Amino acid sequence: MGPGNGPLRFGQSGEIRVTVVLPLYLGVGELQQVVTWRSDGAWKVYEEIGYQSVTGEETLWSNPGLPFEYASLYASIIQKLNDDSGAKLLGVAELDEVVSPECTRGLSRVTVRIQDASSGEIREWTRCAPGSLANLTTQGSGPDVVASRVIQAAIFVRNSTVGPEFTSTYAGSLPFRTIERSIRTGSGLVEPVHFRSGDGGACGDPPPDWTDFWGAHVEGGERSPPEVDWCTEMVLVAAVGERHEVGDSVEVRRVLSISDGTRYEVAERGPGDFCAPARRTTTPIHIVLAPRSREPINFAILPPERVPCGT
Known part of the structure; x- marks a missing residue:
């Protein structure tokens, strides 16, 4: 009515x-x-x-x-x-x-x-x-x-609803997009890394370790590395090494341009209290593409997050 x-x-x-x-x-x-x-x-x-x-x-x-x-x-x-x-x-x-x-x-x-x-x-x-x-x-x-x-x-x-003091999960972040998110990587990474080409005329060339990283990540598979405009873009990787429960994951949360460079935040999520996840060895990873930002580029690990069962 x-x-x-x-x-x-x-x-x-x-x-x-x-x-x-x-x-x-x-x-x-x-x-x-x-x-x-x-x-x-x-x-x-x-x-x-x-x-x-x-x-x-x-x-x-x-x-x-x-x-x-x-x-x-x-x-x-x-x-x-x-x-x-x-x-x-x-x-x-x-x-x-x-x-x-x-x-x-x-x-x-x-x-x-x-x-x-x-x-x-x-x-x-x-x-x-x-x-x-x-x-x-x-x-x-x-x-x-x-x-x-x-x-x-x-x-x-x-x-x-959320209240006048609401703050976005992504407040202040540069935009980014997912290249790949997986529970398995062959890269052997136990912490986040980034890939950014050097400044100057050589900016169009990929960083020297990018191709090796991608080959290890796909464990010798035939998938080619994603296209990246290294003069205007960079790749950020969130990784934490081995985890042993179904439901463990990792993600890039924010990419922040700060006064002395760039910081990206990494969040790890796992099963919450009273959940009974199955045992399984995983190597979660999140690879994202973002606009090229200033060096030095550092990462910050956020406190672990527990996800309620069934979500």
Whole structure:
């Protein structure tokens, strides 16, 4: 039912979804963030960072505690988006005049989508604004005056779910994309390494140890090394050596340009408490491609993460 057409407001039974797509590194990469919030209170957040239209890493996490604790907040937001004259999205004709705006360089593409379970209908609005999900602002939003309504709705949802202090898993990272992720490597690596060609005229040549590394990694297989523009790109590898439980993995989490060079973060994930994983020897590895960044390049090992059983 639509607003004012019965006891239920549009979306009162259903879900709200907010999607924020932030361009990274002059648009060659992006950070995508999605909050999906159901009327029973349950919500989840999906984040994905990528480079050259290929995913580098992704995370998914859900509301802490019991979903019903967020149900009243959901109902309050729905009431605001249906009825509040200064904040509503439903029934504002100007909002429907722009369907798929082109966002200028540096601005995020923000979409608010409401699904109404009673009618099966979906309403969706997209506008542009500065910032990621963590720091969205109506200031500078566009391309029209009513864009601020869409951005403010996204902010309402953020504040009522992840909270105003939310920080992205990939905050501050350069974009990157996965070349390969595997539970087996023949490289023999027990710690992260990187491959970056020298500066100057020889930048187009691969680092001298790259071909040997790749050959060892594929254990003599016929797969050729991936194409890399060594003048503009570099390869980062997360590795930790042997592990002995099913479910152990390793990943590059962030690539940070810092004052004295570059640091990339490596996260190891394993089965959580009370899990009973099978025994199996693995050598997990994550190989990623990122824009070439300044030397020296160092890595930081994050505290181990335990993944709940069944995820």
